[in-house]
Amino acid sequence: MRQRFRFHPCGNYKDRYEDELTVFETDFGRLWAIVGLLVLLCFAPFVLSRYMLYIVNTIGIMSMAAIGLNILIGYTGLISLGHGAFVGVGAYAAAILATRWNLPILVTLPAAGIITALLGMVFGIPSVRLKGLYLTIATIAGQFIIEYVLVHWDALTMGTMGITLPFPSFFGYEISGDRGFFYLIFTCLILMVFLAINLMRSKYGRAFVAVRDNDRAAEGMGIPIFRYKLLSFGVSSFYAGCAGALWAYYMMSITTEPFNLMLSVEFIAMVIIGGLGSISGSIFGAVFITSLNEILRWLTDWAMNTGALGDFGLNLAPLREFVFGLAIVLFILFEPRGIAELWRIVRSNFRLWPFPY
């Protein structure tokens, strides 16, 4: 008997493995997801102001990178503090391919992803012998080494001068302006989210989770953990590389400056605040951190320009760093499973109202 519409049952009634693998638990959820996407794609670029659209685009790029990091940290349990540098590698790969060989974006975007993925796998090699703390320290070293190479390999990366990119073009149609980029970025993001969700439902995703939960047991059950750890590094860096390439095109010129350890920390903060091991969580995290950054920047600008708080307002810039750290600390202490978990609780409260469970 085929069920026409599925609604949320009050309890866990899954009796087949396929039920555990569904993306949308109810048809209602699928409907809302489609409606939400349509509203975003049809109205957002025309209703929002340029500044707001810029923020939305940034969130799109950041979400892509955060999903990559979540695959590595949340699903495979490998903590990397070098993700910012990988985004930088992707940005530079795209910029160099686009300026040296005049390649179109259809080539440079995947190429940047693949180059970054290969590099990510090289830096994943230490995970043969290292786990936990030691691996984290190795990725910090990776961050500094990549940063150094980007700054000092003048012949390729133009060093501190940076590279200016041409407008990307799609089949003769030149993409310029925030609106064009909005569609470019969000098409890529939707594709990447689709890919990530389905990857996590497959054999590979389950192997990642097994490695995270207990690597010895995973090895004992016949999962070659080293291969899967490398694969996870590769996939995660692929996402970082694509995000970096889009970043490079969107910002039009890149320097090495933004791709520092602070960016890596920001990505980890997104993943933790959003929710470890949750694709939607990575997007929530990207939204949260990017908005927090923008709100704090706006607040400090306002305090400086109006002189509202007198001399104190002028010194308010470091407040951004403080609030950023505070947000991470509070989330870890009070809601370690992140916004994704909060969202789940809110949803189930609505669903079950007026009953407590």
Next chain:
Amino acid sequence: MEFFIQLLINGLSIGFLYGLSAMGFVMIFKSSSVLNFAHGELLAMGAFIFLTLVTWANLPIWLAFLVTLLGCFILGFIVERLFLRPLIGEPLIFVIMLTVGLASMFKGLMLLLWGGNLRTYPDFLPQWLGLTFGYVTVPPVYVMALIIGVVFLALFGLFFKYSSQGIYMRSVADNQKAALSLGVHVRKVFALSWGIAALVAGMSGIVLGIINGINVHDLSAIGLKVFPVVILGGLDSIVGAVIGGIIIGLLETFTGGYLSPSLRDVVPYIVLVFILLVKPYGLFGLVEIERV
């Protein structure tokens, strides 16, 4: 030859400072296996508290030094009590990220309170402390750093080997559950070790501040330089921290002197990757063999 000797002296002294800064880091790792990313900020905190006490409150140097150490001890205690204790038994990533968040918080706080400019202490070290060997001179600060370092090293060696608290700390580091079941007050040990580690960090912060001037960004960067040092020496060995610090310091100055000044800051991390691949537990670290 003269250049070589000057580099050697520079390397030794910088390395010794690295070792000194790494000691507090190793303390925390040894007793609670927490990788402290906020270590650089703890160093800076000590340096700034001392600065405030000396210049603003006009305390005599020895009193300011003691009050700073006490303040840092209390700070470490509070950090452990408020932030680290709820995370006992949580996954590693949360603990690491918590210290990263703390680092960001402390950095912002210090920038708010003291600004980002370079500050210096008033000159208070007597000149007779400086040493001269032929044409090589060692400034008084380095001599003082050496004295402080050796004293602290000896104190810690004795503390860990003979005092009951030190033995508790080692037992907790070795096996938390076994220590608990044998009646060791694990939470007290954690609090104490954070307090002591912050104290050591504050002390090294003061020494670094005397030598390089006090700047939030520079001091917190040293907190990251600590990683190659402790990995080389072994994450849980205090002697290893000092020796690792000296090796890394020598390596840095020699690369800076003979190869290229820009390579100087990356060399420790390149070395770090190699050590991790070849000998992950460092020179003096405890080897935990696990074959998976």
